[in-house]
Amino acid sequence: MPEHNIVADVSGRVWKLEVAEGQQVEEGATLLIVESMKMEIPVEAPAAGTVLRILAAEGDMVTDEQVLVVLASA
Incomplete structure (x- = not known):
């Protein structure tokens, strides 16, 4: 199984985690949300x-x- 390192696109604060370790996700699923400059x-x-x-x-x-x-x- 190939592994992917998912990186932050911007500097900011992790606002919300949307997944947990071991969870199955689909392509395009939101893993977490980073808040940067009120976005x-x-x-x-x-x-x-x-x-x-x-x-x-x-x-x-x-x-x-x-x-x-x-x-x-997968």
Whole structure:
């Protein structure tokens, strides 16, 4: 199973986690939401698969290109 490192597109704060480790997701599913400059930016799954690891928690500050989620594609 190939693994995908899902990264933040912008610097900001993790506003909400939408998934849990071990959860199956479809391509395009929102994994989490980053709040930056009063905008909510969804971070989406690039492929269907299983969430292996979540590397950020709600309220964490994250930087551009920081790995947030590791996804194993089906």
